[in-house]
Amino acid sequence: MDLMEAIKGRRSIRKYKPDPVPDEALQVVMEAVKWAPSWANTQCWKVIVVKDLKIKSDVAGALPKGNPALSSIKEAPILLILCGMKGISGFYKGQQSTEKGDWLMFDIGLAMQNLCLAAHTLGLGTVVIGMFDHKKTEEILGIPQNVEVVAMTPLGYPTSNGPAPRRKEISEFVFYEKYKT
Numbered sequence: 801m802d803l804m805e806a807i808k809g810r811r812s813i814r815k816y817k818p819d820p821v822p823d824e825a826l827q828v829v830m831e832a833v834k835w836a837p838s839w840a841n842t843q844c845w846k847v848i849v850v851k852d853l854k855i856k857s858d859v860a861g862a863l864p865k866g867n868p869a870l871s872s873i874k875e876a877p878i879l880l881i882l883c884g885m886k887g888i889s890g891f892y893k894g895q896q897s898t899e900k901g902d903w904l905m906f907d908i909g910l911a912m913q914n915l916c917l918a919a920h921t922l923g924l925g926t927v928v929i930g931m932f933d934h935k936k937t938e939e940i941l942g943i944p945q946n947v948e949v950v951a952m953t954p955l956g957y958p959t960s961n962g963p964a965p966r967r968k969e970i971s972e973f974v975f976y977e978k979y980k981t
């Protein structure tokens with residue numbers, strides 16, 4: 801699968817088969833995280849691999865009932881929680897390098913996209929989940945003070961691949977030379 805095919809073909813998957821994910825596939829997915837770009841190569845990510853049914857169920861309890869990805873957490877054999885170490889990305893000698901503060905969210909986003917694309921090339925499904933009670937999840941997973949949970953995704957074999965939600969036309973978001981209002 802070439803890169804554009806993977807980028808365009810990846811979908812958010814919310815229905816999973818119970819089939820296990822081979823360890824080798826999980827390793828490839830983690831390798832994709834490993835090679836994500838990050839602020840000054842700081843690699844602030846931490847990934848928690850959850851297979852335990854009780855922990856998955858507890859984490860599912862941190863999602864609001866209306867989150868369409870709720871059932872996928874229990875269905876998929878693996879739940880991956882992406883966390884970031886605070887005060888590293890976007891900092892130099894402990895000082896913020898830009899007015900944007902901590903770049904943790906950005907770096908974890910890049911890692912997540914690498915993860916999702918690598919999974920897709922292996923026939924595995926993912927869905928980025930950002931709408932949940934982060935504090936509650938951090939308590940469940942025993943996250944230390946200097947780390948925060950950013951997002952999570954189930955990992956498993958999709959039952960089906962839905963249609964792609966419509967994208968904006970390139971002309972709607974690309975400007976040349978200066979921003980046009």
Ligand SMILES: Cc1cc2nc3c(=O)[nH]c(=O)nc-3n(C[C@H](O)[C@H](O)[C@H](O)COP(=O)(O)O)c2cc1C
Nearest residue numbers: 810811812867868869927928929930931932964965
């Ligand atoms: C930062 C972020 C947070 C998201 N949070 C959720 C979520 O909480 N629940 C959910 O079902 N989908 C979530 N999504 C998935 C988006 O709804 C999905 O990517 C978007 O509709 C485009 O569909 P596609 O991924 O199939 O291209 C999230 C995506 C991103 C990037």
